[in-house]
Amino acid sequence: QITLKESGPTLVKPTQTLTLTCAFSGFSLSTRGERVGWIRQPPGKAPEWLALIYWDDDKRYSPSLKSRLTISKDTSKNQVLFIMTNMDPVDTATYYCGHGYDSFGSSFDYWGPGTLVTVSS
Amino acid sequence: QSALTQPASVSGSPGQSITISCTGTSSDVGGYNYVSWYQQHPGKAPKLMIYEVSDRPSGVPDRFSASRSGNTASLTISRLQAEDEGDYYCSSYTSTHVIFGGGTKLTVL
Numbered sequence: 001q002i003t004l005k006e007s008g009p010t011l012v013k014p015t016q017t018l019t020l021t022c023a024f025s026g027f028s029l030s031t032r033g034e035r036v037g038w039i040r041q042p043p044g045k046a047p048e049w050l051a052l053i054y055w056d057d058d059k060r061y062s063p064s065l066k067s068r069l070t071i072s073k074d075t076s077k078n079q080v081l082f083i084m085t086n087m088d089p090v091d092t093a094t095y096y097c098g099h100g101y102d103s104f105g106s107s108f109d110y111w112g113p114g115t116l117v118t119v120s121s
Numbered sequence: 122q123s124a125l126t127q128p129a130s131v132s133g134s135p136g137q138s139i140t141i142s143c144t145g146t147s148s149d150v151g152g153y154n155y156v157s158w159y160q161q162h163p164g165k166a167p168k169l170m171i172y173e174v175s176d177r178p179s180g181v182p183d184r185f186s187a188s189r190s191g192n193t194a195s196l197t198i199s200r201l202q203a204e205d206e207g208d209y210y211c212s213s214y215t216s217t218h219v220i221f222g223g224g225t226k227l228t229v230l
Binding site: 045046047048049052060061062063096104105106107108109111112113114 | 155
């Protein structure tokens with residue numbers, strides 16, 4: 001049974017850095033084919049893909065946000081870390097982490113419940 | 122890359138069929154076999170319904186089917202049920218990242 005759960009601050013001030021953790025179970029991110037990604041969804045809007053880290057530590061970022069994003073993994077703790085710098089009120093959204101695997105292509109077959117991050121002074 | 126284009130809303134009665142379109146370009150929907158569809162209920166995380174254009178994950182009813190023609194993908198829900206009401210999003214790989222559609226609100230009348 002694969003589960004994921006996001007954790008981190010619910011309120012961030014403009015210009016601050018957001019750090020979120022995705023704790024997962026049911027798979028190992030050192031196993032070939034596995035990947036974990038981050039997706040956000042502003043209130044009432046569509047999801048937006050942010051970043052992805054593969055089992056072999058390969059990483060992909062949204063081109064429009066690449067300069068502000070960092071994704072990393074701690075295989076021993078079954079965690080993926082997500083960092084977004086220079087937060088702005090438009091970054092207010094529910095942030096999800098999701099599990100992917102080779103056989104599912106670019107999709108996420110399991111998602112965490114999400115964590116709402118509000119950017120406000 | 123711009124978001125994929127979906128109709129804002131569709132509706133149907135129980136037992137009927139509906140189709141949701143997702144239009145992109147040859148650089149995304151038409152260029153890769155990596156089109157996915159997600160269902161989302163209020164306050165919940167998206168749920169994967171279709172991956173790789175037309176494959177269903179285990180546990181997704183066969184009432185859900187999908188296809189692609191050129192740069193447009195389509196999701197069809199047959200024998201509509203009340204529980205199918207919600208938001209539906211398509212997504213596609215683009216060679217460097219993934220983009221989502223704007224979403225379609227399905228109302229079951």
